[in-house]
Amino acid sequence: MSDIYDYPEIYDERFTDRANQVYKQHYIKMLGEKNIHSVLDCSFGTGCLTFPLAELEYQVSGSDISVPMLNRAAEKAKIKGLEIELKQCDFRELSSHFAQQFDCVMSTGNALAHVVNMDVIKTIHEMDKCIKPGGYLYYDSRNWEKSLQDAARFQIGQPFYRADDVRVGYVQVWDYHADGSITINILQSYEKDGRIFDKKEFQEYLHPFSLGPVKAELDKMGYTQIQVRPFPWLEDRSFEEIGWYCLLAKKPRPVDLPFQPAS
Numbered sequence: 001m002s003d004i005y006d007y008p009e010i011y012d013e014r015f016t017d018r019a020n021q022v023y024k025q026h027y028i029k030m031l032g033e034k035n036i037h038s039v040l041d042c043s044f045g046t047g048c049l050t051f052p053l054a055e056l057e058y059q060v061s062g063s064d065i066s067v068p069m070l071n072r073a074a075e076k077a078k079i080k081g082l083e084i085e086l087k088q089c090d091f092r093e094l095s096s097h098f099a100q101q102f103d104c105v106m107s108t109g110n111a112l113a114h115v116v117n118m119d120v121i122k123t124i125h126e127m128d129k130c131i132k133p134g135g136y137l138y139y140d141s142r143n144w145e146k147s148l149q150d151a152a153r154f155q156i157g158q159p160f161y162r163a164d165d166v167r168v169g170y171v172q173v174w175d176y177h178a179d180g181s182i183t184i185n186i187l188q189s190y191e192k193d194g195r196i197f198d199k200k201e202f203q204e205y206l207h208p209f210s211l212g213p214v215k216a217e218l219d220k221m222g223y224t225q226i227q228v229r230p231f232p233w234l235e236d237r238s239f240e241e242i243g244w245y246c247l248l249a250k251k252p253r254p255v256d257l258p259f260q261p262a263s
């Protein structure tokens with residue numbers, strides 16, 4: 001079965017102008033008034049979740065492991081007239097690809113679950129190295145605690161219309177593996193005049209992770225003001241209710257760290 005990230009134009013079909021507006025509202029609420037100017041998204045993909053920031057005049061850089069996703073992002077940036085530095089890299093080695101530090105380093109689009117749980121923590125440390133003292137770490141993710149509790153096998157998405165009036169049906173079938181990983185099978189149907197004329201199948205392979213260990217690690221690293229909100233954050237809801245969350249945390253400045261006597 002095909003990897004969805006090898007078909008970036010199909011990946012993009014779900015991201016409408018309305019979604020773009022919602023993400024802008026979310027980022028204004030989440031990142032506004034925090035003295036954030038420069039942003040690096042280390043799972044930039046085709047930029048669906050990061051272009052809204054560039055449109056809000058943040059200075060945006062991006063990286064991703066997938067060349068097809070980055071190529072599509074570069075085409076979209078050109079069409080939008082946006083200057084965005086893009087690099088291909090694995091976020092587990094982020095700091096060896098970026099010499100400069102940013103006001104905020106983010107991972108958008110549930111990307112951290114693509115690596116095993118131990119590597120999520122490694123990635124948090126790599127992101128940290130690229131954040132200025134007093135800057136912010138941000139990621140969004142499925143609420144894996146809730147997903148695993150619900151243990152749903154079939155998820156039927158809201159059908160949507162492409163610009164050419166083709167109606168796209170969207171179903172996910174989740175395969176739960178004994179080692180805790182999950183394959184999400186994505187089935188799409190393409191319909192015009194009441195008839196399906198094409199079908200596509202893709203898959204994502206993911207490693208659910210819990211919020212607790214990430215928060216504990218950030219705490220250990222001296223991060224403060226750790227906020228967990230729904231993604232997108234349009235209204236307040238409890239963590240148990242939300243299917244997708246985001247986390248924002250402030251990196252300590254050296255003066256904020258407790259004194260460590262020399263041994």
Ligand SMILES: C[S@@+](CC[C@H](N)C(=O)[O-])C[C@H]1O[C@@H](n2cnc3c(N)ncnc32)[C@H](O)[C@@H]1O
Nearest residue numbers: 043044045048049065066090091108109111114
């Ligand atoms: C669901 S997509 C999200 C893309 C984009 N942020 C968005 O929301 O449109 C997840 C992205 O994570 C990237 N990714 C997966 N593993 C990665 C890794 N180890 N390092 C960097 N990027 C990775 C994939 O290539 C893909 O573009």
